[in-house]
Amino acid sequence: MKNIKYYFAPMEGITTFTYRVAHAKVYKPLDKYFIPFIEPHEKRDFKNKELQEILPENNEGIYAVPQILTNRAEGFIKVALALQKLGYQEINLNVGCPSKTVSSKYKGAGFLARPQELLHFLEEIFTALDLKISIKTRIGRDNPEEFYQILEIYNKFPLEELIIHPRIQTDYYKNTPRMEYYQEAIEKSTNPLCYNGDLFTSNILQEFYNHFPEERRLMLGRGLILNPSLLCHGTKEQLQEFHELLLQGYLSRGMEENNILYKMKELWFYQIHLFQGAEKYEKKIKKTQKLIEYRRIVEEVFDYSIVDW
Ligand SMILES: Cc1cc2nc3c(=O)[nH]c(=O)nc-3n(C[C@H](O)[C@H](O)[C@H](O)COP(=O)(O)O)c2cc1C
Incomplete structure (x- = not known):
């Protein structure tokens, strides 16, 4: 517009x-x-x-x-x-x-x-x-x-x-x-x-x-x-890039693992709904206490297709 x-x-x-x-x-x-x-x-x-x-x-x-x-x-x-x-x-x-x-x-x-x-x-x-x-x-x-x-x-x-x-x-x-x-x-x-x-x-x-x-x-x-790309119809690759940049940003600020996870979890409370049929991952993300495990779960989520918003 x-x-x-x-x-x-x-x-x-x-x-x-x-x-x-x-x-x-x-x-x-x-x-x-x-x-x-x-x-x-x-x-x-x-x-x-x-x-x-x-x-x-x-x-x-x-x-x-x-x-x-x-x-x-x-x-x-x-x-x-x-x-x-x-x-x-x-x-x-x-x-x-x-x-x-x-x-x-x-x-x-x-x-x-x-x-x-x-x-x-x-x-x-x-x-x-x-x-x-x-x-x-x-x-x-x-x-x-x-x-x-x-x-x-x-x-x-x-x-x-x-x-x-x-x-x-x-x-x-x-x-x-x-x-x-x-x-x-x-x-x-x-x-x-x-x-x-x-x-x-x-x-x-x-x-x-x-x-x-x-x-x-x-x-x-x-x-x-x-959906961070709601106003510009971005790609899934951009979404992944954004997620990585955010994670790297928190890491480079020297934030502790549990604080980073807390922040990322808040995000996924909303963002999970962007992935068709991936709702079951919401609980998994919520439960994880380790960044390495978090990364693995999120990678799986990114395999799902994006809902057409
Ligand atoms: C977790 C959360 C934190 C918020 N923090 C602020 C804030 O610091 N200042 C503010 O003016 N509004 C805050 N809001 C309100 C939002 O800026 C916005 O007005 C609200 O989410 C409605 O817009 P939306 O329907 O587009 O989300 C917050 C809302 C949520 C859900």
Whole structure:
């Protein structure tokens, strides 16, 4: 599809810098790769793991956008300034995380339950910062009707873009995206929009293009993890190359075997479904404790043909 900007969604634990850079090397790089969220800390700018994720030299060859998760303007500003010093001109605010531990503290999608505080937060950060700020949001915490007020708040600010995952916090990833509220945003938002949610296959993407022919920005997460070549129809060889690059990337970072296996297993939770009839390998991959055995199992999986997505 021409003229559409595609973004890789941030996925904590999965879309690491190793993953992002490997993806961009093997496939045509997407327009943006969002970095999983960073939370402000009282006494320091970044934990080492966070610093590794955002260091520009670890994000070579991609346009990376860091994301901050907080409901305190002071913390957001501090981290945003530190990111600006590293060279970032664009920062994303997470108002979408549905996790209970996050939302119960009125952060992520929980922030949506306190619209007045959200308004003041945005006033403060937009006054203090000279940066492009985008927001990744759900449409409410308990009720999708919350979205009308939330959208009015977002409309008060010159956002770089408003990325909407049209579920509420209590949906988690259940049910289907509430497209009527995305339609509402198309009609009422004064900011550029980006759609995110359940774009898993070429057919679903085609349906989206048909329904929303004017939309020009799409963010994909699980669909791309399942099939990293979803947007460019790559070959099985490319998929193997990508897998190898990822594994080598983790090895060259000096990660311990069990940590690498943990990361790869998370990936296969999604990716196994790309191989026709290979579901039985999901358990085998999950169980293995040795990289050498893991490699053997994965080689067998690659013998299966790829489902036509
Ligand atoms: C394991 C996992 C980790 C995620 N981590 C983040 C995150 O750090 N920041 C964020 O904004 N969204 C995060 N998300 C949400 C995704 O970015 C995306 O919005 C969600 O998966 C819906 O898009 P999809 O249907 O294309 O997957 C995460 C989702 C999953 C499943």
